[in-house]
Amino acid sequence: MLSYVVIIICLSHAILISGSPPIVLWHGMGDSCCNPLSLGTIIKLLKRQLPGPYILSLRIGSNIVEDTSNGFFMNVNHQIDYVCKLLNSDENLSQGYHAIGFSQGGQFLRAIAQRCPNPPMLNLISIGGQHQGVFGFPRCPGDNETICNYIRDLLRFGAYESFVQNHLVQAEYWHDPHKEATYRKASIFLADINQEQTFNEAYKTNLLKIRNLILVKFLRDTMVTPHESEHFGFYEENNTSKIIPLRESSLYLNDLLGLKIMDEQSRIKFLESDTDHLQFTDQWFIDNIIPYLQD
Numbered sequence: 001m002l003s004y005v006v007i008i009i010c011l012s013h014a015i016l017i018s019g020s021p022p023i024v025l026w027h028g029m030g031d032s033c034c035n036p037l038s039l040g041t042i043i044k045l046l047k048r049q050l051p052g053p054y055i056l057s058l059r060i061g062s063n064i065v066e067d068t069s070n071g072f073f074m075n076v077n078h079q080i081d082y083v084c085k086l087l088n089s090d091e092n093l094s095q096g097y098h099a100i101g102f103s104q105g106g107q108f109l110r111a112i113a114q115r116c117p118n119p120p121m122l123n124l125i126s127i128g129g130q131h132q133g134v135f136g137f138p139r140c141p142g143d144n145e146t147i148c149n150y151i152r153d154l155l156r157f158g159a160y161e162s163f164v165q166n167h168l169v170q171a172e173y174w175h176d177p178h179k180e181a182t183y184r185k186a187s188i189f190l191a192d193i194n195q196e197q198t199f200n201e202a203y204k205t206n207l208l209k210i211r212n213l214i215l216v217k218f219l220r221d222t223m224v225t226p227h228e229s230e231h232f233g234f235y236e237e238n239n240t241s242k243i244i245p246l247r248e249s250s251l252y253l254n255d256l257l258g259l260k261i262m263d264e265q266s267r268i269k270f271l272e273s274d275t276d277h278l279q280f281t282d283q284w285f286i287d288n289i290i291p292y293l294q295d
Helices: 039-049 064-073 076-088 104-115 145-158 162-167 169-173 180-186 201-207 227-231 259-264 282-288
Strands: 004-010 013-019 023-026 055-057 097-102 121-127 212-218 234-236 239-244 268-273
Touching: 023 039, 023 104, 039 055, 039 282, 064 169, 076 104, 076 169, 097 104, 104 121, 104 169, 104 201, 145 162, 145 169, 162 169, 212 227, 259 268
Parallel strands: 004 055, 023 055, 023 097, 097 121, 121 212, 212 268
Antiparallel strands: 004 013, 234 239
16 A cells, blocks of 8 residues: 655645545535535545545635636636646645545546546546536526526527637536537537547546546436436437436447446446435445545
8 A cells, every 4th residue: 555645735724644545626616625614524524534634625716716716717628727737746646646526526527537647546536526517507506696697698698609618617518418519519628528529549548547436426416407417327319308328328338438448347436315416414425435535
């Protein structure tokens, strides 16, 4: 087993300790790196359950306000580049790290695994990530209703318009099953990392380097439509009454990302929580997630 000398970081706070592998967290839409009511509680839980991991809770921007705003309005590809440089320059991660993404942070960290294999990602844990995108924006997180109404207007205006794609995060993983050809052509993020434009061999090679892909689906999700996207499922083309599960999708059957190989090797873990989006107890997290962070 590798040994680690580690530091817990949130903003500028650092404590030198030693223990289990480092952990990188990426928050979801409307949240921030160090919200005491969300990722702050996760960090405390990790510190209680694990022997002193180095925890990096990603902040996209110079402060929490920017971090929250960038979750709505900063081009996702720019965010990926920003985080890739941040991880690569962090010596505490050089031997490898576990990654936990919450909601949209799940697919963003998958993009990190595919595009930025150094430092090496060990396990990728996606908690409510929308890996086949969304087709709906039913509920707003937190106190962001004004922002969400603006986003809904932009999505109605044209999710695949160049201006909207480049300036609205949620448009970059908007997946309209009635406009599949337009989606594949215009999507600047999701269609790329899902190999629906040009095939990038490195995306498959790099994703196969991780140990396990842990996918958490929320069975009563009122924020992600369809919630099956959290397990790589999505609507059949032109049919929002039928879901095509991962193992029946072209992404899997053509093994464009190595998911078929990983599945056959039992390296994809399909977890469920019979709750709403990102709603889980400490005990559920301890039972289901902590085991993947211990070595």
